[in-house]
Amino acid sequence: MRKLGAETKTARYAMLIDLDRCNGCGACMVACAVENNVPPPQASATPRTGLNWLRVFRLKTGGRDAFIPVMCMQCEDETPCQSVCPQKAVEFDPVTGIVGQIPERCLGCRYCMAACPYQARVFNWRDPQWPAGMEKALNPRVSVRQRGTVEKCNFCHGRWQAALEKAAHDGEEGPVHYTPACAEACPAQAIRFGDLNDEEFAAACHEQGVFRLLDTLGTGPKVFYRTSRAEVREATRGFGEVRRG
Numbered sequence: 001m002r003k004l005g006a007e008t009k010t011a012r013y014a015m016l017i018d019l020d021r022c023n024g025c026g027a028c029m030v031a032c033a034v035e036n037n038v039p040p041p042q043a044s045a046t047p048r049t050g051l052n053w054l055r056v057f058r059l060k061t062g063g064r065d066a067f068i069p070v071m072c073m074q075c076e077d078e079t080p081c082q083s084v085c086p087q088k089a090v091e092f093d094p095v096t097g098i099v100g101q102i103p104e105r106c107l108g109c110r111y112c113m114a115a116c117p118y119q120a121r122v123f124n125w126r127d128p129q130w131p132a133g134m135e136k137a138l139n140p141r142v143s144v145r146q147r148g149t150v151e152k153c154n155f156c157h158g159r160w161q162a163a164l165e166k167a168a169h170d171g172e173e174g175p176v177h178y179t180p181a182c183a184e185a186c187p188a189q190a191i192r193f194g195d196l197n198d199e200e201f202a203a204a205c206h207e208q209g210v211f212r213l214l215d216t217l218g219t220g221p222k223v224f225y226r227t228s229r230a231e232v233r234e235a236t237r238g239f240g241e242v243r244r245g
């Protein structure tokens with residue numbers, strides 16, 4: 001079996017989301033929740049206390065509305081959430097470039113939530129509850145989080161692990177190829193997942209019309225957006241307003 005380490009080629013996984021294609025259907029949100037064992041909201045949950053790793057927001061543009069899927073941006077440079085965690089419950093994986101969350105280490109202080117400029121993290125105010133029978137359909141590759149812990153998108157790390165094991169079994173060399181659940185589920189093919197070490201993908205992430213949220217903060221997000229509509233680009237500048245919308 002191929003092990004993580006010197007013989008594993010590194011990747012810098014990233015997403016390129018085409019806002020011209022996104023129609024706000026929310027299929028990505030559903031696929032994300034199913035893949036990652038995110039429980040449905042409990043009766044007392046509010047928009048502030050519910051759990052979501054991925055949310056699709058409506059953008060008011062002055063013309064035709066647009067939609068923007070927002071998840072953890074996988075910050076690369078001095079990752080804000082990682083830098084404040086006293087428990088080392090947030091880890092930047094140099095093999096994948098993925099910012100991971102280790103729920104077993106999280107003590108629930110929520111420093112990371114305060115530090116994240118994208119409000120991409122959610123807190124488990126309660127233990128998870130699933131409708132009767134649904135617990136039998138949980139994804140065995142993803143741990144279930146308990147009350148008092150923080151969680152967030154990790155680019156479907158369980159899928160990466162499965163792809164790594166398959167590659168090792170097949171004796172394949174090079175970085176692992178896989179697709180997160182949101183990108184797979186999107187009927188509009190608005191979400192492209194790739195490796196920034198791949199020249200063609202990296203070039204697509206730097207084409208005209210591509211941008212990142214709160215880019216001037218210098219967090220090095222690895223979620224890129226593109227649009228051909230200047231008004232949509234403009235509407236994303238007030239990111240705080242988008243989040244409250």
Ligand code: SF4
Binds near residue numbers: 081115116118120152
């Ligand atoms: S978007 Fe937030 S949760 Fe994700 S890596 Fe950046 S600071 Fe951390």
Ligand code: SF4
Binds near residue numbers: 056185189
């Ligand atoms: S599944 Fe695709 S089209 Fe639907 S909301 Fe998500 S990104 Fe947009």
